[in-house]
Amino acid sequence: MKVRGTKLSHDEFMNKVISVDHHPEIEYAWATGIAISKFLEGLKQGKIYGAKCNDCNRVVCPPRIFCEECFSPMVEYVELPDTGVVNTFSLAYIRTDASRREKPEIPAVIDIDGTTLTPSGFLHLLDENISHDEIKVGMKVKAVWKPENERTGSITDIMYFTKMEE
Amino acid sequence: MRKVAIIGVGVEGFRPAIRDLSYKEMVYRAAVKAYTNADIDPRKEVDTFISCEEDFSMGTSITDEYAPDQLGGAQRSVQTITGDGIQGMAAAYMQIATGMFDVAVVEAQSRISDMLTPNQIQHFALDPIFVRQFNSTHHSIAALEKQAYQHAFGVSDEIIAEVAVKNYRNAILNPIAAYGMNASKEDILETEIISAPLREGEVAEHADGAIVVVMASEDIIKQKNVTPVWVKGISYATNTPNVETRDWKTATYAKLCADRAYKMAGITDPKSQIDLFEIDDTYAFKELQHLEALGIFSFGEAAKALADGKLERGGDLPVNVSGGVLGVGNGHDVNGLQRVAEIVDQLTGEAGKRTVSGAKTGLAFSWRGVPTTAGALAILSVE
Ligand SMILES: [Zn+2]
Numbered sequence: 425m426k427v428r429g430t431k432l433s434h435d436e437f438m439n440k441v442i443s444v445d446h447h448p449e450i451e452y453a454w455a456t457g458i459a460i461s462k463f464l465e466g467l468k469q470g471k472i473y474g475a476k477c478n479d480c481n482r483v484v485c486p487p488r489i490f491c492e493e494c495f496s497p498m499v500e501y502v503e504l505p506d507t508g509v510v511n512t513f514s515l516a517y518i519r520t521d522a523s524r525r526e527k528p529e530i531p532a533v534i535d536i537d538g539t540t541l542t543p544s545g546f547l548h549l550l551d552e553n554i555s556h557d558e559i560k561v562g563m564k565v566k567a568v569w570k571p572e573n574e575r576t577g578s579i580t581d582i583m584y585f586t587k588m589e590e
Numbered sequence: 591m592r593k594v595a596i597i598g599v600g601v602e603g604f605r606p607a608i609r610d611l612s613y614k615e616m617v618y619r620a621a622v623k624a625y626t627n628a629d630i631d632p633r634k635e636v637d638t639f640i641s642c643e644e645d646f647s648m649g650t651s652i653t654d655e656y657a658p659d660q661l662g663g664a665q666r667s668v669q670t671i672t673g674d675g676i677q678g679m680a681a682a683y684m685q686i687a688t689g690m691f692d693v694a695v696v697e698a699q700s701r702i703s704d705m706l707t708p709n710q711i712q713h714f715a716l717d718p719i720f721v722r723q724f725n726s727t728h729h730s731i732a733a734l735e736k737q738a739y740q741h742a743f744g745v746s747d748e749i750i751a752e753v754a755v756k757n758y759r760n761a762i763l764n765p766i767a768a769y770g771m772n773a774s775k776e777d778i779l780e781t782e783i784i785s786a787p788l789r790e791g792e793v794a795e796h797a798d799g800a801i802v803v804v805m806a807s808e809d810i811i812k813q814k815n816v817t818p819v820w821v822k823g824i825s826y827a828t829n830t831p832n833v834e835t836r837d838w839k840t841a842t843y844a845k846l847c848a849d850r851a852y853k854m855a856g857i858t859d860p861k862s863q864i865d866l867f868e869i870d871d872t873y874a875f876k877e878l879q880h881l882e883a884l885g886i887f888s889f890g891e892a893a894k895a896l897a898d899g900k901l902e903r904g905g906d907l908p909v910n911v912s913g914g915v916l917g918v919g920n921g922h923d924v925n926g927l928q929r930v931a932e933i934v935d936q937l938t939g940e941a942g943k944r945t946v947s948g949a950k951t952g953l954a955f956s957w958r959g960v961p962t963t964a965g966a967l968a969i970l971s972v973e
Contacts, residue, residue, distance in 0.1 A: 444719050451706035452649035457612025490618045492659035495625075495633050 459487040462501060467581040470569050474539060476500040482541040504538040506567035507588060508545055511535045513559055527552060534565060534585055546579065551586035564588040591687040593808040595818030596970065598628025599931050603799020604768040604919040607703035613648070613800075614660040617699055620800040621661050628804035629814050630693060632662025636804075637691035639663035641670045642678040642698035642923050646711050649704060661697055661802070673826075674698070674956045675801065675927035676966035680824045682805045692807045699800035700921030708796065716961050721833055726785060729793060731833065731960045732873045733785035738838035739879050740787065743890030747787060751778035752896055753874040754792050754916055760903065761913025763944045766931070768797040768919035778874075792874035797919020801927035817938045822951070822969045823855030829963035836963055841876070844883035844955060847967035852885075855969040860886055864969070865949040866936055867907065868929035870957040871914040880955060881909065884967075908946050911936065926956030926966050937972045 456464060459475060463486045466473040475487030479496040483504075491498050513532035517525050530550035535543035550559060551568065565585035575581040600623030602608075602616050611619070625632050641657035650656060654670030657663070671678045675698035682694035702708055712728040721731075739745065752775055761770035773791065781791035811818045827846035830836050848860070857863050867886070871877035878892035886907065887895055895901055901909040912918055912932035915925050933952035935941040951971040958964040 444723075446718050446722060448710055448714050449707060450646070450710050450714070452704050453706050454649060454701075454704045455609045455612055457610070457615040459615070460612060488659075489615050490660065492662075492664040493633075495622075495631075495662040497622075 457489075459489045459498075463487055464577040464579075466503075467579065468575045468577040470506070470572065470575070472504045472506050472536060472567070474502045474504045474536065474544075476502050480541070483539050484544045485536040485539050486546060502538070504536050506569075506582075508534040508536040508565055508585070509543070510550070510559070510561055510563045510565060511543070511545070512561060513550060515556060530554075530559065532565075532585065548579070548582060549584040551584050554587050558587065592689060593820060594683050594686045594805055595808070595811055595820045596803055596930070596934055597806045597811060597814065597816040597818055598624045598626070598630065598804040599934050600624030600627060600802045601766045601799065601931055604700075604766055604797040604921060604928075605799065606768050606795065606797055606919065608701075608798035609703060613699060613701045613704070614656070616701075616798070617660040617697060617800045617802070620699075620802045621695075621697070624695070624802035624804050625662070627816075628806075629816055630804055632695065636662065636693045636695050637667065638682065638685050638694045639666060639668040640678045640681050640694065640696045641668065642673055642675045642696070643670060644672045644923060646714065647705070647922060648701065657697070661695060663695070673964075674923055674925065674958055674966045675803070676824070676930065676954065676956050676968050677826050677926070679803065679805065679821070679926075679930070679968060680826055680966065683821055683824050686805060686807050692810045694805045696803045696805065696927070697800065698921075698924035698927050700796070700798050700924045702796035702920075702922070703798050712960065717831070717833070721961070728960045729788060730785040732793075733788040734833075735838050736787055736873065736875045739875055742839040745875070745878065745890060745893045747779065748775060749893040749897060750792060750875045750878070751775045753871060753877045754778045756896070756902065757871055757874075757877070757910050757914040757916040760911055760944070761917025763942070764913050764918065764932075766799070766928075767913040767917045769795055769917050770913060788873065792916075794872045794915040794920035797921055799919070799921050799924060801924050801931055803927060803930060817972070819934050819937050819970050819972055822971045823851035823853075823857065824968045825850035825854070826964070826966035831961070831963070833961065840889060841879050841883040841957070841963075841965070843957070843963045843965040844880045844967075845885070847955065847965045848884045851967045851969050857969065860884065860953070861907065864951050864953045865908075866911060866933065866946045866952045867909045868912060868932050868952065868954045869909055869914070870925065870929075870955055870965070871910055871916050872920055872925070872957065872959055874916065876957065877909060877914065880957070884953070884955060903944065903946060911941075911944050911946055920959075922959060926954065926968075929954035929956055930968060930970065933970050937970065
């Protein structure tokens with residue numbers, strides 16, 4: 425297939441036209457607050473927390489201190505199972521730096537079991553060793569955790585989700 | 591066109607750093623207070639949400655995508671303005687005045703404590719080809735301006751220090767202020783030089799906080815049990831981004847804002863028609879320079895009024911009774927709404943010990959900070 429555009433070499437791009445460089449050194453440390461801190465602390469203990477809205481009765485994951493549907497405060501945390509269902513997925517061959525992978529990473533949105541009304545959850549990765557033919561929307565999955573002493577209270581404390589044996 | 595008023599304000603903060611709440615939780619708390627004050631259900635009665643925030647301040651590109659939920663704006667009309675909260679209010683004003691919408695929500699926030707390198711981000715605002723190639727802090731731009739202002743009008747460091755003394759002291763009575771203190775002129779003058787003639791004590795410290803303002807049409811106000819604070823005039827203007835061609839002595843952008851807003855509000859003599867002023871003082875000298883550009887005093891004369899006590903809470907022309915940006919804390923894009931929140935408190939009898947008695951009309955003016963020559967102005971009134 426013909427690729428659109430005109431290829432420029434690095435030398436042409438950087439040196440044949442006058443330009444000015446700047447490399448900002450910018451860093452952030454986002455305070456995660458009440459609800460997400462609870463969620464991240466939970467991950468460290470191998471638990472997935474959600475929150476329940478006592479007005480519209482839905483259980484959401486990850487937890488939050490307010491319900492975006494009815495704007496009521498959410499004050500009740502619920503421990504959810506570390507299992508869920510693949511909502512959607514992709515086989516990702518290109519990294520952020522535009523380099524190519526031989527074996528794709530498999531990002532997937534996981535609806536966590538126990539969330540109600542509209543299912544909710546988070547984006548994570550699927551086990552790269554599942555045969556690509558087997559991966560389906562609706563597939564039941566289970567979290568594969570890092571060893572407890574390697575968990576830091578991060579979404580990466582779950583290494584990936586793998587297919588559950590039916 | 592229809593009349594537009596503020597019907598509720600909610601504030602969370604200000605504190606030097608809010609590390610116990612996420613930015614969404616901080617905004618949610620401000621929003622709940624605003625909706626309670628305005629007697630409004632955001633899920634049913636708000637037509638348009640306007641969030642004022644910048645990607646680099648929040649640390650997320652296309653940061654407006656993350657604005658709706660905490661405002662009650664999920665699946666509703668939401669837009670972001672990368673500017674001061676008063677610029678957001680101007681957009682809300684137009685959306686309501688035209689008859690398109692009845693109720694608008696404006697939000698602005700500051701999460702400076704989430705930035706580990708705030709100076710780098712401010713430096714990043716400088717022109718990359720010319721100004722950014724030099725490594726002086728961005729405060730040097732303000733120092734250049736202070737130098738030019740003092741040279742042109744013979745305003746002393748001592749009187750500029752008195753602006754800081756007044757505003758830090760005023761902040762003591764303001765529950766939302768992060769930096770209330772009794773400091774003497776000597777205390778200010780003894781603080782470290784950042785970039786001469788600018789000292790640390792005359793530069794506003796950062797603070798975290800959020801403000802949510804609810805605005806509504808006169809048609810809605812008739813149905814509600816609220817005290818409307820009418821937006822009589824609103825404007826925003828930019829002079830020039832170029833440091834080479836800008837006017838360093840007088841804050842031209844403030845004059846441009848004032849000319850437009852006074853005309854809109856029917857103000858011909860601001861000194862007699864406006865009862866209190868909330869004016870950007872991110873750098874202490876800016877309060878004086880801005881007052882002159884707004885036509886309250888002629889050039890170089892604001893200092894005399896300050897020395898005579900006219901700018902105190904009990905004076906003829908109270909300025910920054912809230913404590914100003916110096917006293918409340920520099921929240922960047924939320925600074926304009928800090929000014930507005932104080933005027934709303936004052937005009938609706940909610941200012942407690944800070945009350946300026948008999949105040950009916952107030953002026954809020956915000957500047958977008960170094961290196962901009964951009965300002966925004968609102969004239970608010972209960973008459
Ligand atoms: Zn709910």
